[in-house]
Amino acid sequence: MTLLGHGGVPLVDRTTSTHTTERQISHLKKIEITGRVARECISIAYGFFSPLDGFMTKETVDTVCTKMELPDGTLWPIPIVLDVEADQLTAGGITEGDTVYLTHQERPLAVLEVSDVFQYDTSDMAAAVLGTREERHPGVRMLQAMGDTFLGGTITLVTEPQFQSPFDRFWCPPRQLRQAITEKGWQRVVAHQTRNVPHKGHEWLMKGAWFAANGDLPVEELHTGVLVNCIIGPKKVGDYIDEAILLGHQELQDAGYFRTEVHLVSFALWDMRYAGPREALLHAIIRTNLGCTHHMFGRDHAGVSGFYDPYDAHRIFERIPDGALGIKPIRVLEWWYCPVCGEMTYSGLCAHTDQKESISGTRLRQMIQDRTEPSATLMRPEVFTRTLACADRYGFGSPFCTDRYLADRDPVFTLEEG
Ligand SMILES: [Zn+2]
Numbered sequence: 472m473t474l475l476g477h478g479g480v481p482l483v484d485r486t487t488s489t490h491t492t493e494r495q496i497s498h499l500k501k502i503e504i505t506g507r508v509a510r511e512c513i514s515i516a517y518g519f520f521s522p523l524d525g526f527m528t529k530e531t532v533d534t535v536c537t538k539m540e541l542p543d544g545t546l547w548p549i550p551i552v553l554d555v556e557a558d559q560l561t562a563g564g565i566t567e568g569d570t571v572y573l574t575h576q577e578r579p580l581a582v583l584e585v586s587d588v589f590q591y592d593t594s595d596m597a598a599a600v601l602g603t604r605e606e607r608h609p610g611v612r613m614l615q616a617m618g619d620t621f622l623g624g625t626i627t628l629v630t631e632p633q634f635q636s637p638f639d640r641f642w643c644p645p646r647q648l649r650q651a652i653t654e655k656g657w658q659r660v661v662a663h664q665t666r667n668v669p670h671k672g673h674e675w676l677m678k679g680a681w682f683a684a685n686g687d688l689p690v691e692e693l694h695t696g697v698l699v700n701c702i703i704g705p706k707k708v709g710d711y712i713d714e715a716i717l718l719g720h721q722e723l724q725d726a727g728y729f730r731t732e733v734h735l736v737s738f739a740l741w742d743m744r745y746a747g748p749r750e751a752l753l754h755a756i757i758r759t760n761l762g763c764t765h766h767m768f769g770r771d772h773a774g775v776s777g778f779y780d781p782y783d784a785h786r787i788f789e790r791i792p793d794g795a796l797g798i799k800p801i802r803v804l805e806w807w808y809c810p811v812c813g814e815m816t817y818s819g820l821c822a823h824t825d826q827k828e829s830i831s832g833t834r835l836r837q838m839i840q841d842r843t844e845p846s847a848t849l850m851r852p853e854v855f856t857r858t859l860a861c862a863d864r865y866g867f868g869s870p871f872c873t874d875r876y877l878a879d880r881d882p883v884f885t886l887e888e889g
Pocket of ligand 1: 811
């Protein structure tokens with residue numbers, strides 16, 4: 472059976488390298504790529520970004536920026552580009568029409584058919600995609616840090632990434648995930664995007680979205696699942712360590728708060744642009760390719776420090792053409808603990824808004840940092856315990872990224888020969 476991805480075309484698979492063994496590419500010119508480009512190369516190859524089969528050409532970047540579409544009219548919100556320094560091309564004698572191989576950490580990762588070499592004003596790209604040129608937006612800084620030249624063209628993976636523990640058990644690219652969904656018998660799958668260790672608000676977000684997605688299905692058997700899809704990318708000091716995010720979510724299942732029949736934890740490699748509404752669309756596309764039918768969008772999805780209205784990411788789905796996306800957004804407000812009701816409540820449901828005890832991320836983080844167990848209305852005790860265990864095992868004692876973690880952590884994946 473042909474698996475279809477975003478845009479209704481067969482899922483891209485650029486991982487089978489029948490004629491690109493390492494020996495066969497050793498004569499090719501090579502370019503060392505950045506960590507972000509390597510992660511995007513892997514995401515393209517496994518179909519997370521289907522229908523993209525390579526890095527964008529100038530024509531494609533133009534239509535993405537101005538019309539939020541690929542040249543053939545398929546919805547696409549964010550440029551996926553391979554940036555290099557012009558010096559790298561000069562030194563390697565690389566021009567349009569060449570076949571080159573891309574190396575990461577000095578190991579071959581993929582082959583690129585160079586079909587376009589171009590310049591693009593990254594400030595214009597920022598204005599179009601992020602809605603701002605201001606340097607205090609991290610997405611603007613990411614664009615500014617890019618090399619001065621871009622290479623467009625299709626890619627084929629040469630070396631499959633070897634994911635390290637604990638990432639290996641959560642690596643479930645689109646084809647494998649479709650298989651897992653079939654095995655679980657899920658007819659509907661609602662995606663939860665996260666970069667956090669789950670607190671009770673997140674848990675209720677998932678439960679509420681599960682109910683919304685399950686909707687009118689018969690209840691005799693469960694045919695709806697929650698896919699927790701963690702974003703793994705560059706980290707900064709103070710972020711939760713990646714291992715705690717994945718294992719914290721897995722703990723909700725291990726401790727029985729979600730049965731394996733309705734819950735699956737995985738991850739996608741992606742460097743957040745914090746592009747708010749446009750990024751919400753990209754997340755929807757990635758999860759469409761993973762086989763999801765629904766995607767939850769909460770407050771300030773993929774936003775950053777006041778650049779977008781907290782519910783801009785909800786509204787953009789009203790502005791895209793019918794049929795442009797094969798996944799339904801589930802727009803969620805906040806879940807919080809109401810001391811009058813004595814339980815979790817949803818924004819706008821009960822009449823005790825003046826009693827609202829929002830789950831303060833800052834306060835919760837401080838408690839975890841201090842190893843003070845939060846109340847069960849804030850976080851499941853098992854998740855707290857698992858987070859501290861991750862801190863000791865992976866975080867040099869801290870559940871949050873420190874300079875030491877950023878410098879000395881084990882890599883998420885390596886490109887050793889299999
Ligand atoms: Zn209440």
